[in-house]
Amino acid sequence: MTASPSGTTEVYVDFLCPYAWRGVELAAVLREGGEAFRVRHFSLTQGNHPENAGQATPVWWLTDQPLGEGDRFQRSGLPAFLAAQAAARQGEEQAWAYTLALFRAHHDGKRPLEEATFVQAAGEAGLDMDRWASDRQDESGLRASLRGDLAEAADIGVFGTPTFVLPDGSAAYYRFENLARDPETARRWWTLYREVLGSGAGIATIKRAKNRPANKA
Amino acid sequence: MTASPSGTTEVYVDFLCPYAWRGVELAAVLREGGEAFRVRHFSLTQGNHPENAGQATPVWWLTDQPLGEGDRFQRSGLPAFLAAQAAARQGEEQAWAYTLALFRAHHDGKRPLEEATFVQAAGEAGLDMDRWASDRQDESGLRASLRGDLAEAADIGVFGTPTFVLPDGSAAYYRFENLARDPETARRWWTLYREVLGSGAGIATIKRAKNRPANKA
Numbered sequence: 001m002t003a004s005p006s007g008t009t010e011v012y013v014d015f016l017c018p019y020a021w022r023g024v025e026l027a028a029v030l031r032e033g034g035e036a037f038r039v040r041h042f043s044l045t046q047g048n049h050p051e052n053a054g055q056a057t058p059v060w061w062l063t064d065q066p067l068g069e070g071d072r073f074q075r076s077g078l079p080a081f082l083a084a085q086a087a088a089r090q091g092e093e094q095a096w097a098y099t100l101a102l103f104r105a106h107h108d109g110k111r112p113l114e115e116a117t118f119v120q121a122a123g124e125a126g127l128d129m130d131r132w133a134s135d136r137q138d139e140s141g142l143r144a145s146l147r148g149d150l151a152e153a154a155d156i157g158v159f160g161t162p163t164f165v166l167p168d169g170s171a172a173y174y175r176f177e178n179l180a181r182d183p184e185t186a187r188r189w190w191t192l193y194r195e196v197l198g199s200g201a202g203i204a205t206i207k208r209a210k211n212r213p214a215n216k217a
Numbered sequence: 218m219t220a221s222p223s224g225t226t227e228v229y230v231d232f233l234c235p236y237a238w239r240g241v242e243l244a245a246v247l248r249e250g251g252e253a254f255r256v257r258h259f260s261l262t263q264g265n266h267p268e269n270a271g272q273a274t275p276v277w278w279l280t281d282q283p284l285g286e287g288d289r290f291q292r293s294g295l296p297a298f299l300a301a302q303a304a305a306r307q308g309e310e311q312a313w314a315y316t317l318a319l320f321r322a323h324h325d326g327k328r329p330l331e332e333a334t335f336v337q338a339a340g341e342a343g344l345d346m347d348r349w350a351s352d353r354q355d356e357s358g359l360r361a362s363l364r365g366d367l368a369e370a371a372d373i374g375v376f377g378t379p380t381f382v383l384p385d386g387s388a389a390y391y392r393f394e395n396l397a398r399d400p401e402t403a404r405r406w407w408t409l410y411r412e413v414l415g416s417g418a419g420i421a422t423i424k425r426a427k428n429r430p431a432n433k434a
Contacts, residue, residue, distance in 0.1 A: 156428055156429055157426040157429060159426070160422075163426055169429060170425075170429055171425065172425045172429075173426070174420075174423055175420070175422040176419050177418070177419030177421060189417075189418040192418070193423065196413060197425075200402070200434065201393040202394030202431040202432050203409075203431055204392040204393060204424070204425050204430065205392040205423070205424045206389050206423045206424075207377075207389055207390045207421070208389045208390075208422065209375050209382075209388040209389060211372065211373055212387055212388040213421065214420055214421040217417065217419060
């Protein structure tokens with residue numbers, strides 16, 4: 001396992017996923033309150049790939065695929081991850097700013113995950129644009145760091161996003177429908193999740209019945 | 218939908234499932250504290266049957282199968298349901314007593330789900346044994362009432378056991394590793410589950426990552 005700074009929660013996300021967007025918005029509000037989160041990448045395309053079904057360790061890796069191949073999710077997902085990996089080289093704050101900007105552009109702004117959106121998000125995130133452009137040239141280095149995230153996610157058994165990994169090592173997918181924009185709400189939703197993971201019941205799963213979905217506000 | 222008495226929570230169970238056992242033990246402790254629960258039947262064999270995959274409504278029904286056919290789960294599951302449906306004809310208290318006795322015999326006592334265990338559980342549950350034996354003769358009637366449970370479960374979209382359906386109609390699978398034997402613990406685990414279902418977050422799923430399972434006490 002990669003060592004995480006003590007007290008830091010990791011959150012695995014895929015830019016394609018609207019639930020991951022809600023997860024990073026939650027984490028962003030909590031970060032403003034002083035809680036430590038680190039963003040990590042998990043690929044739904046890789047996780048759901050038929051060649052990986054039933055495999056203890058993935059045999060099909062997103063990082064082994066050329067850009068521009070596969071279905072539209074693969075074709076947009078891989079460059080989005082690489083753009084974010086380049087942004088993360090500028091530091092933790094920039095990593096978060098870029099993650100939020102790109103998620104908001106895609107899921108709130110309904111912009112496609114393509115080059116113009118990657119560049120727009122970099123501007124909104126306040127990145128050093130020259131450095132970002134230069135870092136993006138190191139595609140093999142960015143693929144290697146992405147591979148590190150994907151390998152860690154596979155080791156943990158992440159299967160969906162957002163998945164939060166708490167400082168004590170417990171980890172679970174947390175899918176919810178609504179956006180937490182104020183600190184009190186974010187704190188309440190986060191506390192509830194942690195209570196579920198920490199409960200003496202040993203809760204493995206709470207999942208709605210198929211025809212009785214959760215309420216979207 | 219079948220109307221449920223106001224304020225009553227329904228719990229869908231399959232005698233084959235150790236998580237359903239923990240769910241009925243939780244419900245049993247809460248019933249002693251005055252909370253109203255009604256036990257209903259969901260068949261994992263039917264839910265997971267290949268012919269039902271991708272179907273909005275089941276095409277393969279356990280209640281259409283002759284006794285003694287299928288794999289060992291089907292062969293033991295169907296007569297267990299029918300024995301419990303016969304017990305339920307004696308009333309709500311007897312339904313619960315039989316449900317608890319049969320779950321304990323199988324999951325705590327490690328007894329197989331077979332005729333000798335069904336009879337032993339009836340004795341432990343304090344059933345009127347003559348009436349139970351007589352009611353068991355009405356196999357078509359018992360199959361019809363079981364079919365009602367299975368149809369209701371399909372309508373709700375139950376996919377695993379235990380699934381609790383709250384009086385407000387919200388419903389979710391609740392899988393946990395440990396036994397709640399005292400009222401305070403049971404109340405805490407139940408309150409947490411209801412908080413998840415009632416949260417303004419609109420929580421759809423909390424599910425552990427595959428390689429970071431919940432702790433068994």
